[in-house]
Amino acid sequence: MQFRLLASDTQTNARLGEIVTDHGTIPTPIFMPVGTVGSVKGVSHRELEYDIDAKIILGNTYHLYLRPGLEVIKQAGGLHKFSSWDRPILTDSGGYQVFSLAENRKLTSEGAHFRSHIDGSKHFFSPENVMDIQRTIGADIIMAFDECPPGDASFEYAKKSLDLTERWLIRCIDRFNSTEPLYGHSQAMFPIVQGCVYPELRKRAAETVAALNCEGNAIGGLSVGEPAEVMYEMIEVVNAILPASKPRYLMGVGTPENILEAIARGVDMFDCVMPTRNGRNGMLFTSEGIINIRNKKWENDFSPIDPNGTTFADRRYSKAYLRHLFVSSEMLGPQLASIHNLGFYLWLVAEARLQIANGTFEEWKNKMTKRVATRL
RNA sequence: GGGGAGAUACCAAAGUGGCCAACUGGGGCAGACUGUAAAUCUGCUGGCGCACGCCUUCGUAGGUUCGAAUCCUGCUCUCCCCA
Numbered sequence: 001m002q003f004r005l006l007a008s009d010t011q012t013n014a015r016l017g018e019i020v021t022d023h024g025t026i027p028t029p030i031f032m033p034v035g036t037v038g039s040v041k042g043v044s045h046r047e048l049e050y051d052i053d054a055k056i057i058l059g060n061t062y063h064l065y066l067r068p069g070l071e072v073i074k075q076a077g078g079l080h081k082f083s084s085w086d087r088p089i090l091t092d093s094g095g096y097q098v099f100s101l102a103e104n105r106k107l108t109s110e111g112a113h114f115r116s117h118i119d120g121s122k123h124f125f126s127p128e129n130v131m132d133i134q135r136t137i138g139a140d141i142i143m144a145f146d147e148c149p150p151g152d153a154s155f156e157y158a159k160k161s162l163d164l165t166e167r168w169l170i171r172c173i174d175r176f177n178s179t180e181p182l183y184g185h186s187q188a189m190f191p192i193v194q195g196c197v198y199p200e201l202r203k204r205a206a207e208t209v210a211a212l213n214c215e216g217n218a219i220g221g222l223s224v225g226e227p228a229e230v231m232y233e234m235i236e237v238v239n240a241i242l243p244a245s246k247p248r249y250l251m252g253v254g255t256p257e258n259i260l261e262a263i264a265r266g267v268d269m270f271d272c273v274m275p276t277r278n279g280r281n282g283m284l285f286t287s288e289g290i291i292n293i294r295n296k297k298w299e300n301d302f303s304p305i306d307p308n309g310t311t312f313a314d315r316r317y318s319k320a321y322l323r324h325l326f327v328s329s330e331m332l333g334p335q336l337a338s339i340h341n342l343g344f345y346l347w348l349v350a351e352a353r354l355q356i357a358n359g360t361f362e363e364w365k366n367k368m369t370k371r372v373a374t375r376l
Numbered sequence: 377g378g379g380g381a382g383a384u385a386c387c388a389a390a391g392u393g394g395c396c397a398a399c400u401g402g403g404g405c406a407g408a409c410u411g412u413a414a415a416u417c418u419g420c421u422g423g424c425g426c427a428c429g430c431c432u433u434c435g436u437a438g439g440u441u442c443g444a445a446u447c448c449u450g451c452u453c454u455c456c457c458c459a
Contacts, residue, residue, distance in 0.1 A: 036412050058411075096411045104413090117413040148411075192411090223410045252411035273412045280415045281408085296405070327404095334415045 001140065001188035001215050003028075003247045011362040013239065013266035016353055019216070019247055021140040022185035023080065023088040026055040028247060028268040029352055031259065031345040032090060034276065036060040037067065038083045041276050042335045043342065045085055051311040052342045056087060056140070058271050061133050062094035066116050066123070070136045078138030078183040090271075091139035093130050095192065095220070096252065099148035107147065109164065127171035131179065131189070138183045143218065143251075144172040146192045151225025158196035165194045166208055173212060188215035190249060197226050199237050206241035217242045218249040219267070223258065232261055239266040256285055256348055256372035260365045263352050270349075275341030280334035282326050285344050289374030291319070293337065298323045305336070311343035348372075 007016040019026040033040045033048065035057045040048060048054040059079055068082075076082035079089055097114075098105055104115040111126030127145045134142035146165040149158055169191050176189045191209045195201030209217050219238050222231045235250065242248055249269035250262050259270050275285065284291040286306045291298070298319040305322055306314040313336045325333030348368075355361040 032411095034412065041412080042415065060412080063412085090411095092411045097413090099411090101413070143411080146411095218411085220411065249411090254410045258410075270411095272410050273414090274410055277412065277414065277416085278409060281417090283409080292406085294406090329415085331415070338415090 001186060003216065003245065005245060007357060008244075009264075009356050009361050010359065012264040012365070014263050014352070014356050014361050014365075015244070015266060015268060016356045017247065017268060019088075019269075021056075021088045021188075023086060023140055024055070026088055027350075027353055029259075029263045029349045029356075030055055030269055031349045032056050032058050032269065032271040033342050033345075034058045034271050034273050035083075037063045038079060040338075040342070042280060042331075042338045043276070045083070047311075047339055048085075048342075049087070051313070051339060052346055053310075054087070054342065054346060057085065057089060059089055059091045059137060059139060060094065060097075061091050061130060061137065061143075062097040062114075062125075064091070064137055065094070065133050066118055070133060073138075074136055074182075078136075080138060080183070088141070089139040090141040091134050091137050091143065092251070093134065093143040093145045094125055095143070095146040096148050098125075098146075099150065099224070107164070109167065111145075111168075112147075127168040128175045131172055131175040134189075135179055135182055135187070138181070138185070139187065140185065141188050141190060141216065142176075144169050144189060144191045146194060146220055148194070148221045148224065149196055151197065151221075151223075153196050155196075155198055155201075158194075158198055158201055161196075162194050162201050162205055165192070166205070169208070169212070173214070190214060190216045190218045192218040192220040192251065193238050193242070194221045195234075196221060197230050197234060199234070202234050202237045203241065206238040210241050210243055213243075214246070216247040216249060216269075218251050220251045222250065223253045228258060228261075231258070232265065235262055235265045235267060256345070257369045259345075259348065260352065260369050260372075263349075264362070264365055272345075275345045276338045279337035279341040282333075282337065283341075284337055285341050285372065286376075287344070287347075287368075287371065289371060289376040291376045293319065293323050293333075294326050295323075305340055306344065309340060309343055310347050311339050313339045314343065 002020040005017045017028040033054050038059055073082055098112050106113045111124055114123045130145040145168050147161045149161045181187045191212055191214050193205040193209050195205040247268040250267040253270055254272050282292055282294040284293055287308050301319040304315045305317055305319055355364040
């Protein structure tokens with residue numbers, strides 16, 4: 001993997017770049033649709049490629065390890081072949097599941113003991129086997145195994161958690177460096193900066209990560225309950241330390257507004273379940289604002305879902321029709337909403353790139369952050 | 377013509393003297409969702425104030441009772457069975 005920094009905004013810390021992988025080049029800033037189990041829920045690969053033009057998608061180590069399991073993925077020749085996706089893939093390490101499945105796991109310095117959410121069976125994740133699993137899945141970019149503490153964690157807990165994450169990180173790197181990719185394409189491993197909402201911890205974590213000189217770096221443990229302003233402050237603290245020559249990935253973020261604010265602070269990569277999950281639940285993100293398509297006000301609105309939208313769904317179908325699909329519990333509704341939202345997110349970052357290249361990013365961003373957060 | 381059953385809020389359907397402004401489901405209306413245990417979850421759904429409360433509801437008109445959706449009488453309507 002290679003990162004090229006093509007331009008830096010003069011008024012903000014926004015950057016324009018590209019990540020070159022063996023499965024293709026990813027322009028940055030970029031949004032990466034989440035396909036946890038090897039599927040972006042409700043959206044076909046054809047739509048991801050031709051309508052949404054996703055440059056890279058995510059998979060999840062924890063979910064794929066449990067099902068279909070490593071044997072099937074290995075036999076298939078890796079996740080790219082198994083899922084018939086020839087563009088880049090990034091896998092999350094399962095660190096987030098340490099957080100979101102907290103009732104079903106026990107942490108030790110060795111790793112995390114889990115119970116499967118599927119059948120209750122017992123499993124163990126360590127920094128080493130998570131690296132091995134991600135070798136087997138075969139994503140272009142893989143993530144270090146970390147602990148993601150909740151947004152309201154105390155300083156004591158946050159510090160202890162960061163200690164653990166940093167010890168795990170060293171082991172991740174050792175294992176990653178002593179193993180080889182399995183399918184003939186190269187893999188990069190990104191470490192993750194933790195530290196909750198405590199600037200001194202974030203600073204220390206960023207310094208640790210920066211010194212490791214990995215191919216890219218991630219910021220985790222944000223948008224887990226803390227106010228957005230605090231998140232922005234943490235991004236500033238961390239990005240002042242992370243090397244400018246490496247891509248910066250803000251994990252799990254976020255709303256269109258969050259993404260624009262983070263781009264302005266020097267973040268290059270994003271992923272979030274919002275466009276798909278909220279889309280399935282009837283929430284549309286558009287360049288004019290946020291729509292709850294189930295609301296009665298759209299009942300007779302026969303205008304396109306999003307006249308400025310980039311996908312076939314946006315101009316072909318009306319709001320009234322999409323509302324009807326949701327109200328009728330037709331599966332096409334959540335599918336179209338997901339396609340629209342992902343199309344919008346990809347449009348948003350593409351437009352941000354354009355504005356950075358034109359030197360007009362800040363003005364555009366200030367206008368857009370207000371608009372995209374408006375409730376229509 | 378004879379016999380039987382029933383009328384409860386938008387719909388369906390509980391409730392058969394006080395714990396009933398009325399279970400529950402549907403429908404409707406709104407909200408939540410940020411490295412996906414989510415095509416999921418939550419709230420509201422007689423009126424007014426919208427906390428406490430007050431007012432008007434259980435086909436309809438009367439009656440019994442301290443008190444009625446619940447008991448009695450008349451009326452209206454609906455459904456089922458037999459001719």
